[in-house]
Amino acid sequence: MAIWIKPVNFNDFDVFAAYQNLDSFYWTKGRDDIKKGDEVFLYIAKPIQKIMFRTVCIADDVSSKDKDWEKDKPYYKKQDFNDHSEEVLNCVDLKLIQKCDDDRLSFGFLKKENMLHDFTFRYAISNEKHKQFETLFQHIKTIFDEQNEIIQKIENETTELKGIDKLAYVKVRVNQTKFRTQLLAKYQKCCLCGIDEPKLLIASHIKPWSVSQDTEKLDSYNGLLFCPHHDKLFDLGLIGFDEQGKILISPKLEPHNQILLNLHEEMKIHVNEKHQHYLDFHRQNIFQAA
Ligand SMILES: [Zn+2]
Numbered sequence: 371m372a373i374w375i376k377p378v379n380f381n382d383f384d385v386f387a388a389y390q391n392l393d394s395f396y397w398t399k400g401r402d403d404i405k406k407g408d409e410v411f412l413y414i415a416k417p418i419q420k421i422m423f424r425t426v427c428i429a430d431d432v433s434s435k436d437k438d439w440e441k442d443k444p445y446y447k448k449q450d451f452n453d454h455s456e457e458v459l460n461c462v463d464l465k466l467i468q469k470c471d472d473d474r475l476s477f478g479f480l481k482k483e484n485m486l487h488d489f490t491f492r493y494a495i496s497n498e499k500h501k502q503f504e505t506l507f508q509h510i511k512t513i514f515d516e517q518n519e520i521i522q523k524i525e526n527e528t529t530e531l532k533g534i535d536k537l538a539y540v541k542v543r544v545n546q547t548k549f550r551t552q553l554l555a556k557y558q559k560c561c562l563c564g565i566d567e568p569k570l571l572i573a574s575h576i577k578p579w580s581v582s583q584d585t586e587k588l589d590s591y592n593g594l595l596f597c598p599h600h601d602k603l604f605d606l607g608l609i610g611f612d613e614q615g616k617i618l619i620s621p622k623l624e625p626h627n628q629i630l631l632n633l634h635e636e637m638k639i640h641v642n643e644k645h646q647h648y649l650d651f652h653r654q655n656i657f658q659a660a
Pocket residue numbers: 560561562563564565596597598600
């Protein structure tokens with residue numbers, strides 16, 4: 371099955387409203403050889419300039435005269451099909467699967483990361499015919515899959531959340547995932563003990579997420595990567611760090627537990643200037659000095 375990226379002009383077709391109300395929509399085939407089963411990602415042109423929708427082609431040989439246009443009319447702003455009602459156009463039927471709003475799918479980001487070469491989304495491309503965009507196709511799939519995974523987890527965790535709450539929650543979770551991805555790339559292991567099994571590593575905010583400003587929430591200098599034990603100790607303020615990154619162990623943690631947790635006074639993490647005001651916040655507000 372091929373993967374496609376197809377541009378959509380928001381002035382021609384209101385895909386956002388369609389996503390809310392329609393299960394699938396027809397699209398003229400033109401020269402694109404989209405086949406049933408292919409995945410089609412929609413790039414929303416100016417002023418949005420972002421890949422935002424995942425669809426699957428559920429029929430590839432439908433004729434425009436078979437379509438119930440009344441239902442779809444409100445979304446086709448130019449209504450080309452209605453104007454040429456006697457002309458029969460060859461269409462694909464695209465089922466809307468997923469909406470994803472992530473800055474890593476914006477034209478600016480993709481350009482900056484050298485995934486586009488000189489491509490400007492003026493026409494549709496497929497992974498089978500345009501091999502030079504392999505990285506781009508993989509990148510898109512990864513981000514959509516990542517978001518889908520988060521949504522699935524949220525669906526399982528929070529059936530009681532609905533509507534706007536759920537959207538806000540998804541955004542929070544997407545940001546937490548971004549934060550963790552940044553820290554994993556930066557440290558690759560627990561900052562204290564060196565455990566490097568990714569499944570065990572937790573992105574810990576130095577200044578807690580709940581009291582951080584929006585920019586602080588995503589600032590990688592406000593984060594350390596820890597294994598579960600060290601994350602919990604730091605979170606509870608049973609350990610902290612001085613300005614040089616040397617460990618501070620709270621007297622609230624009994625000596626025998628310090629031994630069992632493999633903590634010793636010589637432990638140190640690497641810190642620089644940009645960590646300082648976060649570490650300071652942690653020492654003042656979280657660390658249990660006495
Ligand atoms: Zn550790």
